[in-house]
Amino acid sequence: MYILYLDTHDQEVVVALFKDEKMIKVVNKVSGYQHSQVVLPTIKELLDEYELSPNDLGEIVVVIGPGSFTGVRIAVTIAKTMAYTLGIPLKTIDSLFLKALSCQSVSDYYVSVLEKNGAYVGKFSKELEKIGDYAYYSKSEYEKFLLKNIVIDVDKIDFEKAIHYLRKENAVNPHSVKPLYIKRIEALKK
Numbered sequence: 602m603y604i605l606y607l608d609t610h611d612q613e614v615v616v617a618l619f620k621d622e623k624m625i626k627v628v629n630k631v632s633g634y635q636h637s638q639v640v641l642p643t644i645k646e647l648l649d650e651y652e653l654s655p656n657d658l659g660e661i662v663v664v665i666g667p668g669s670f671t672g673v674r675i676a677v678t679i680a681k682t683m684a685y686t687l688g689i690p691l692k693t694i695d696s697l698f699l700k701a702l703s704c705q706s707v708s709d710y711y712v713s714v715l716e717k718n719g720a721y722v723g724k725f726s727k728e729l730e731k732i733g734d735y736a737y738y739s740k741s742e743y744e745k746f747l748l749k750n751i752v753i754d755v756d757k758i759d760f761e762k763a764i765h766y767l768r769k770e771n772a773v774n775p776h777s778v779k780p781l782y783i784k785r786i787e788a789l790k791k
Contacts, residue, residue: 602659610668690772
């Protein structure tokens, strides 16, 4: 079974293709937040390279955030549309859990997703259970947070580990998938 992986929560567009649980290829493109112009052509190039069509896909995996507000919506919308129109399973994973999964620790630990104005932070147990709610910190708040807490820096995502983990998870209804937003917009803060 071919699995298409989509991630646009950050500055990079990440599109990967798996055969069963083995990664065939991952494409990372820095798009300068022009993800909407990059994602679909990247999917097409990747499928064309392996002489596949969307009908050859058996599953789609999408990163639902937290991250760039618009970026997250792009991958989520594309994944929902493809899964629904192709009639294939859709599975989701969030960016903080993806990082935690890639660096599993021997004790409780924090991971973060940095963005230009701050960071999204999540705490996990060594068994990969989420501890508490995810939080967003401005740059100055995050610097203070770092003085009191150790945040594991994850620079390499283990895509195969993520796909393996998702094998045991149930597919979701494409209509029910929503981006994971943590940061409150300025209008709601007042």
